[in-house]
Amino acid sequence: MTESSTTSTGLGFDLIKTDGMARRGRLSTAHGDVETPAFMPVGTVGTVKGMMPGSVRETGAQILLGNTYHLMLRPTAERVAQFGGLHKFMNWSGPILTDSGGFQVMSLSDLRTMNEDGVTFKSHLDGRRHHLTPERSMRIQHLLDSNVTMCLDECTPFPATHEVADKSMRMSMRWAQRSRDAFVERPGYGLFGIVQGGVYPDLRADSVKALTDIGFDGYAVGGLAVGEGQQMMFDVLDVTTPLLAADRPRYLMGVGRPGDIIGAVRRGVDMFDCVMPTRSGRTGQAFVRRGVLNIRNARHAHDPRPLDEDCRCPACREYSRGYLHHLFRAGEMLGPMLLTWHNLTYYQDLMADLRRAIEDGCFEQRAAELEAGLALGDHPALPDPLNLKAAPETDKSEEDSSVAIDL
CATH class of the missing domain: 3.20.20.105 (Queuine tRNA-ribosyltransferase-like)
Structure with missing residues (x-):
């Protein structure tokens, strides 16, 4: 464990704690601090x-x-x-x-x-x-x-x-x-x-x-x-x-x-x-604690569960996988917006988790747990109670031709 700090003529940087080579720090700028x-x-x-x-x-x-x-x-x-x-x-x-x-x-x-x-x-x-x-x-x-x-x-x-x-x-x-x-x-x-x-x-x-x-x-x-x-x-x-x-x-x-x-x-x-969390969010890829899932896949159409039960973002707190799947299949802009919000929240929660682990002196243990979780893959799919065929995905030509009935 090491504690040290320094300031330069421009930015300030405090090295608060280390755990192995992992570092917990704080970058100070004219527009606020950044916890690292x-x-x-x-x-x-x-x-x-x-x-x-x-x-x-x-x-x-x-x-x-x-x-x-x-x-x-x-x-x-x-x-x-x-x-x-x-x-x-x-x-x-x-x-x-x-x-x-x-x-x-x-x-x-x-x-x-x-x-x-x-x-x-x-x-x-x-x-x-x-x-x-x-x-x-x-x-x-x-x-x-x-x-x-x-x-x-x-x-x-x-x-x-x-x-x-x-x-x-x-x-x-x-x-x-x-x-x-x-x-x-x-x-x-x-x-x-x-x-x-x-x-x-x-x-x-x-x-x-x-x-x-x-x-x-x-x-x-x-x-x-x-x-x-x-x-x-x-x-x-x-x-x-x-x-x-x-x-x-x-x-x-x-x-x-x-x-x-x-x-x-x-x-x-x-x-x-x-760009990965935002670009992936726009294409239906969601980062979760068990890896990556594609919300466009038909297995999510009838799934009432959230993307990630431990996530605090609006996509997970307020919407089901089934609804998010529907948004992407229908070509609605809310789908990419919600998955972008989710992915950015996941990334920020990951960084906060790593910062806490360094502070607590248990970085390697926590890193191993996180890496093991990422390797698990998504939860098994749930059976469809209605056994319906997946709805077709809206293409651009269909979207453009449906303006007259857009409610």
Whole structure:
């Protein structure tokens, strides 16, 4: 067990307790504190899809992630600044972290060119050309009023040879220095460096050293959850997180699944983000304590039980599986909204559970229980008392043609 604390010129971070490598901390920003380990819902274009800001807060979320690439294109960072920054624009009073835009730009393989200065790319919206540099990324995130700004980096593709990963990482480190130089220091605001290096331990170590020498308010581990698989991701974390400064927050970008999060907390990670709970909710996938279920499946049509009997969200407190199944089969927007609310609540309850376990000094025991639960799978299906054939699912053409009788 260890207790320590530190503050930097920008963000504050208190390391409250450790249990093995698992860490219980508190990140302090100009817009409030974040208890860690923490999961950040993704609000790509200034909204968590299907959720009001107050509803997001009710799930237990403390901090949101915004997407620099999408916001710089529409409505533009300058427009957001006109409204007083992203917090006021989207009516979210808590902390916000924004990515640098690098991941999305690098994904536009056929629409972008890259050199030492930065990345030139065509907008996926209208085809217009834009040039993103470390300095421009810092300026955009400043205009957005992001509490946690991310350096511009190149997300190394997977798979990549050692030579390719090395070259990519070295440029990202040069961009990290330029990002640091361009970042405007303010109390309660900070800049995170991003560790790269692919799956190669020596490159990850070199990246950590370069970033530590520059000096950041926190450190992210990037370039994972890109197809390498869970075990390889854990292997990279095993050699990376022990090298990171213990007195600064650690952020695993784009992860992920509940089992990934538990394993990463075990390895000393403090912060996570992923579109999975919201995207899955919109497609009928629900995360529960026994794994994942698809509410579209016919087995749920006659089921009076909640998604998860231990969940506090409105979908579980007020509605049956049968009703949620009906909403998705009928193409009603309430279905995706309720499952999104449920999934975000599940993720926030998972993080709270992990925080308590670290505080109580029983992290490994609780982690093992959670992992065992996820492996169980859903409860057996109930028999249908009416033995009815499943109702057909509404398709888009049917939905569009039924406007005249929409009551």
